[in-house]
Amino acid sequence: MNIQAILENKVKEAVLKIFNAELPSVEFQPTRKDFEGDVTVVVFPMLRVVKGNPVQIGEQIGTFLKDEVAEVSDFNVVKGFLNLVVSDTFYINFFNGIKDESNYGLVTESASDAVMVEYSSPNTNKPLHLGHIRNNLLGYSVAEILKASGKKVYKTQIINDRGIHICKSMLAWQRFGNGETPENTGLKGDKLVGNYYVAFDKAYKAEIAEMVVDGVDEKEAAKEAPILLEAQQMLQKWEAGDEEVTSLWKKMNGWVYKGFEETYKNMGVDFDKLYYESDTYLLGKDVVADGLEKGVFYKKDDGSVWIDLTEEGLDEKIVLRSDGTAVYMTQDIGTAIQRVKDYPDIMGMVYTVGNEQDYHFKVLFLILKKLGFSWAEQLHHLSYGMVDLPSGKMKSREGTVVDADDLMVDMTSTARELSEELGKLEEYSHEEKQVLYKMVGMGALKYYILKVDPKKRILFNPEESVDFQGNTGPFIQYTYARIQSILRKAKDTRVDVSTTLEVTAELHPKEKELIKQIQLFPETIQLAAANFSPALIANYVYDLVKEFNSFYQQVSILGEADEQKKALRVQLSRKVSEVIESGFKLLGIDVPERM
RNA sequence: GGUGGCAUAGCUCAGCUGGAUAGAGCACCUGCCUUCUAAGCAGGCGGUCCUAGGUUCGAAUCCUAGUGCCAUCACCA
Numbered sequence: 102m103n104i105q106a107i108l109e110n111k112v113k114e115a116v117l118k119i120f121n122a123e124l125p126s127v128e129f130q131p132t133r134k135d136f137e138g139d140v141t142v143v144v145f146p147m148l149r150v151v152k153g154n155p156v157q158i159g160e161q162i163g164t165f166l167k168d169e170v171a172e173v174s175d176f177n178v179v180k181g182f183l184n185l186v187v188s189d190t191f192y193i194n195f196f197n198g199i200k201d202e203s204n205y206g207l208v209t210e211s212a213s214d215a216v217m218v219e220y221s222s223p224n225t226n227k228p229l230h231l232g233h234i235r236n237n238l239l240g241y242s243v244a245e246i247l248k249a250s251g252k253k254v255y256k257t258q259i260i261n262d263r264g265i266h267i268c269k270s271m272l273a274w275q276r277f278g279n280g281e282t283p284e285n286t287g288l289k290g291d292k293l294v295g296n297y298y299v300a301f302d303k304a305y306k307a308e309i310a311e312m313v314v315d316g317v318d319e320k321e322a323a324k325e326a327p328i329l330l331e332a333q334q335m336l337q338k339w340e341a342g343d344e345e346v347t348s349l350w351k352k353m354n355g356w357v358y359k360g361f362e363e364t365y366k367n368m369g370v371d372f373d374k375l376y377y378e379s380d381t382y383l384l385g386k387d388v389v390a391d392g393l394e395k396g397v398f399y400k401k402d403d404g405s406v407w408i409d410l411t412e413e414g415l416d417e418k419i420v421l422r423s424d425g426t427a428v429y430m431t432q433d434i435g436t437a438i439q440r441v442k443d444y445p446d447i448m449g450m451v452y453t454v455g456n457e458q459d460y461h462f463k464v465l466f467l468i469l470k471k472l473g474f475s476w477a478e479q480l481h482h483l484s485y486g487m488v489d490l491p492s493g494k495m496k497s498r499e500g501t502v503v504d505a506d507d508l509m510v511d512m513t514s515t516a517r518e519l520s521e522e523l524g525k526l527e528e529y530s531h532e533e534k535q536v537l538y539k540m541v542g543m544g545a546l547k548y549y550i551l552k553v554d555p556k557k558r559i560l561f562n563p564e565e566s567v568d569f570q571g572n573t574g575p576f577i578q579y580t581y582a583r584i585q586s587i588l589r590k591a592k593d594t595r596v597d598v599s600t601t602l603e604v605t606a607e608l609h610p611k612e613k614e615l616i617k618q619i620q621l622f623p624e625t626i627q628l629a630a631a632n633f634s635p636a637l638i639a640n641y642v643y644d645l646v647k648e649f650n651s652f653y654q655q656v657s658i659l660g661e662a663d664e665q666k667k668a669l670r671v672q673l674s675r676k677v678s679e680v681i682e683s684g685f686k687l688l689g690i691d692v693p694e695r696m
Numbered sequence: 697g698g699u700g701g702c703a704u705a706g707c708u709c710a711g712c713u714g715g716a717u718a719g720a721g722c723a724c725c726u727g728c729c730u731u732c733u734a735a736g737c738a739g740g741c742g743g744u745c746c747u748a749g750g751u752u753c754g755a756a757u758c759c760u761a762g763u764g765c766c767a768u769c770a771c772c773a
Contacts, residue, residue, distance in 0.1 A: 128715085130715075133716065136716080141715095143715060143716095146715095148753075155753090179716070181753085181754095182715080182716060224773085261773075264772090264773065265773090266773080405771060414699080415769095416698095416699095421771085423771060424771080428772085428773085429772075432773095456700085456701065456767065458768085458773095459767075459768070460699080460700075460767090460769070461768090461773095486767095487766080487767085489766090523735070525733065541735090549708095552709075556701070558765095558766070558767095568721080568722065569735060570722080570736090571721035571722060572708090572709080572710090576721090576735060578735085579736075580735095580736085582735095583733050587733095590732065632712090636710090640711095643710090643720080644710095644720090647720080650736060650737065651737070651738090653732080653736085653737085654728095654738080655737085655738095657731080658732055659732050695733080696733085
């Protein structure tokens with residue numbers, strides 16, 4: 102049981118007995134490091150109910166608690182802050198209770214209602230870049246955190262496999278491809294297709310320039326360039342089901358999927374269900390017809406269908422074109438409904454999409470609510486800031502992107518260089534080393550991205566590589582490895598870790614701090630889930646590791662003469678490493694036995 | 697112009713529902729490897745919490761106005 106829960110009632114009781122007043126609530130905070138104590142009761146808010154000097158009130162409540170509550174062994178009052186020293190017994194009891202719990206902090210029984218988490222959702226005309234990495238890591242991690250908080254989770258993505266952008270790559274490949282394939286070039290499929298997307302843009306710009314020279318207005322030229330017109334024709338053919346276009350489309354998308362699969366595998370993310378835009382882009386039209394009948398939407402004279410959101414402070418939004426074709430919004434409405442049909446237990450959805458689409462999702466959610474779906478109350482746009490380079494925004498067409506595959510390779514080789522310099526891995530085989538380098542490199546990258554609050558934008562400077570020291574993934578992995586080393590030695594020297602510490606024992610201050618930090622893990626997971634924020638997990642694990650390293654430095658673990666104390670320290674170390682492991686698992690980061 | 701987000705140390709970031717002297721890491725400077733892995737630990741240097749008002753016993757945190765950066769406001773996706 103949480104110490105605050107115990108104290109809350111006792112403080113209220115104290116106030117009732119001493120001052121004959123009822124407190125609506127008690128405000129607690131962890132005692133700051135510079136003061137003696139573990140939990141602090143803030144006296145100021147009580148002044149509304151109890152008249153008097155805050156210091157005296159604090160003294161009186163403190164005396165009461167020390168006398169009446171076993172867990173409170175001492176107290177002191179500074180200004181209006183009542184600092185309570187919680188007894189070692191309490192912490193020892195707590196630790197004895199959780200030390201052998203294998204899934205400590207995780208809520209393993211899942212709720213009856215499920216949540217679907219969508220992330221990645223790339224276009225199939227170009228390779229994944231750093232922006233997708235942030236998206237993937239965030240989506241994956243939030244899905245894992247929701248699971249750990251007790252939710253059932255489906256991971257999904259919608260693949261934008263149709264549209265003019267695909268046709269551009271296809272057309273360029275037809276024209277300039279010379280039959281290139283991933284097989285005959287050795288290029289990854291998504292890279293190959295991406296090259297033709299760039300090739301299209303180049304040809305397109307050249308045509309515009311030529312037309313401008315011939316006296317055509319630049320805007321006009323941009324609309325009328327023959328290669329663009331041809332791409333548009335290709336899209337029409339695709340929509341008409343033209344055999345040649347369809348088979349080319351299938352072939353090139355197949356290349357891209359194979360490439361993506363490899364990237365996802367390297368990144369360590371996965372999906373339970375895939376949706377393809379080519380299957381879903383016609384969805385939603387019936388719903389619009391329905392909504393028209395209900396009066397949620399209205400039709401303009403030209404036949405286009407709209408929703409009026411001016412009452413909600415937004416504007417009017419189109420949901421169906423005048424020619425009856427679907428827009429992005431139509432499709433998203435349809436897809437959401439389809440998902441609930443596919444998985445009837447879904448009571449909420451999380452969309453991992455960049456903050457440039459904040460407005461779109463605001464409107465989408467509002468429409469779904471107006472259509473009366475109960476699950477529409479539980480939709481969340483996991484909006485995150487862009488990853489920008491010092492030079493500005495990344496643009497695929499202009500080649501100013503940090504490629505996902507390249508970056509992961511870079512991270513791994515940096516990890517290798519650092520590791521070789523330190524030279525601690527003599528007994529490792531070549532294969533084991535490769536696994537470790539990747540683990541550390543990816544750990545650095547994932548932690549670097551996930552420790553930042555999702556809604557803040559990230560400035561990524563490729564010139565300055567991601568750190569491996571300080572507040573970083575490798576720092577935490579290193580601490581884990583160090584603990585594993587201790588645990589191996591403890592096993593060799595037959596330290597009995599099954600013993601339970603006597604509740605009358607005294608704790609070293611560092612031991613106490615560690616237990617306090619371990620105690621926070623379960624609530625941190627819940628907080629991270631409620632806020633859709635892996636950053637909270639990252640920061641928590643960092644604090645835990647800082648605390649452990651300080652403990653490690655100050656007290657001897659295996660050198661401790663007292664067998665009971667030694668056992669406790671080994672147990673504490675083991676628990677810390679377990680929490681690191683589960684915390685990092687929620688971030689999609691693996692931990693090594695040695696490094 | 698309307699709307700939304702962000703602004704904290706030279707740099708990268710924490711700071712939960714308002715609470716004590718605003719915290720980490722990097723960088724720079726000192727110490728600590730004959731003792732459990734120095735990718736570590738201990739310490740130093742470094743702050744107009746964007747600005748101005750307001751609410752409060754108390755504001756980096758809440759409110760208002762302004763400034764700067766980003767996004768968005770298409771019968772594009």
